[in-house]
Amino acid sequence: MSGQPFQGEAAPRGRVLSFDQVDDVFVERWDRLAERACPANPYFEPAATLAAAAHLPDGHRVRLLVVEEGQQFDHLTFLLPVIDAVRYRRVPVPATTTWRHAHCFLGTPLTVPGAGAATWQVALDALADADASPWLAIDLVDVDVAAAAREGARRSGRAVTTLETVERATLERRPVDDYVQTCFSARRRKDLRRRWRRLTEELGAEPSLVDRTDVDTALEDFLRLEASGWKSQVGGALAVRPGHADFFRGMCRGLARRGRLQMHSLQTDDRVVAMACRILTPDAVFEFKIAHDDALSAHSPGILLALEQVRGFHATGRRFVDTCAAPEDATQNRIYPDRRRLTTVLVQLHGRRGDWAVRNADRIQAAVDRIKRGRERIGQLTRARAVACEAELLQSRDGGSRESIA
The missing domain is CATH 3.40.630.30 (Gcn5-related N-acetyltransferase (GNAT))
Structure with a gap:
């Protein structure tokens, strides 16, 4: 119809x-x-x-x-x-x-x-x-x-x-499974292999990508992981916003009942490194939420999780991945080569x-955009002038001290 x-x-x-x-x-x-x-x-x-x-x-x-x-x-x-x-x-x-x-x-x-x-x-x-x-x-x-x-x-x-x-960044299906080579340059792949080794050394075991089917436990693990990091400090974590954790649980349980939820966890037997909550449709994967252990940030756990998900994309048979990222998200734009208009x-x-x-x-x-840019420019000039004045003051004090010593 x-x-x-x-x-x-x-x-x-x-x-x-x-x-x-x-x-x-x-x-x-x-x-x-x-x-x-x-x-x-x-x-x-x-x-x-x-x-x-x-x-x-x-x-x-x-x-x-x-x-x-x-x-x-x-x-x-x-x-x-x-x-x-x-x-x-x-x-x-x-x-x-x-x-x-x-x-x-x-x-x-x-x-x-x-x-x-x-x-x-x-x-x-x-x-x-x-x-x-x-x-x-x-x-x-x-x-x-x-x-x-x-x-x-x-x-x-x-x-x-x-x-x-x-x-915004997406990944579209290709005839051959060359997504890792497409999404990550040779230099970037080398860097991520180094980070993976160092992460393994710190954990004492090599992490692996786990498809979490224990939905309720996985949801609570995700909420705790997200709340343990920087998002909680700035008030953005689901668990610290009234009603938002209940929304997350309700939505994800409803999707899980229809086989539309995927919870990925990069983890060892005793520690979760990063998690991703994804929504599945017949022809697409929507990246809904991601969280990682801030204590392991030096190893780029979120990027390592994305790498493992890219490795497995071709086997899903789906047509594309929608990152659901902001258009200006530089990290996602570097990883995912395609775009959704x-x-x-x-x-x-x-x-x-x-x-x-x-x-x-x-x-x-x-x-409004012009006014905003003007205010930002005024702020930059004001800060630059303040720095210059402080430098002049320090220089004059330093010069006065040398004269008195002389």
Whole structure:
């Protein structure tokens, strides 16, 4: 189904649902959509979204934008979690945005294969009818999905623009298993072999990559490992943020029940060096979370874990690995040679304010960026001037001391 009804079927229906309206029957339809979705997005599947709504801040304010088809509207063909915001990217106009919480690394909606502009048109019309917000920010979606959204908006006569496009590190399947040679230079491989030897010496045994099937124990081991390091000190570890550890447990257990969770541990018999939590879809691996023992940081345990995972990628049969890393993550960009292009699309829902926000968001963002760069430059000059003044003061004191001695 692709937004056009088969002969004798009702036209597609768009709705905006609260979680109070989500029952077991709807979740079953949601699961079926997630299994068929192209492209896949595990962050918007029931296991992830329901756990996030139950445990993370603002989860109670999230709604589901859906499109349904069939005589009884019992086929879910589109789903996107959305939330209202006072503003988006400094634009002083209330907006509805894709709900991307702190642990959601992809904003592409769940859609059936072939869903295109017609489906988006139904979804946007439904959101406009239900929503007081003048505009919608569709954040961090695949570029082909964004193209369908733009066309759907144009068909409804809505202002639409692309705010930005970014690329993040991925690893795509190749005909032959040469990923280690592709991802790591000869010099880097030599350095990692040295680090592996020294890590083995410090541990007193050679570590190995273990696929942890003891899910509950593995989750608790991961939470403890992450909380023992620098993330805890800066308040970023799951275990030190209220509700976030419960979200992690709930999401991962839900994924594990469907065979979609993979917990990797680089370890010896008595010590865990590094761990990775990964989400599996039929054609992809999503790198969700990683943690390592900070006491072993000199040996680059996270990189050594990534090396072992790259070694095993070809055997998975999957099409690609999505690192889910920030576009500016230099470490991931060095390791993984391929890129996934993601974009943000802005759509007017109704009214002049929505039209103004969509047409001026890029200018406002550019102005904010210029101000930020200016402040950073002023800060750099101020610090440089302070250093120069301190040097002059020390020099004058030193000169005065020498004169008095003379």
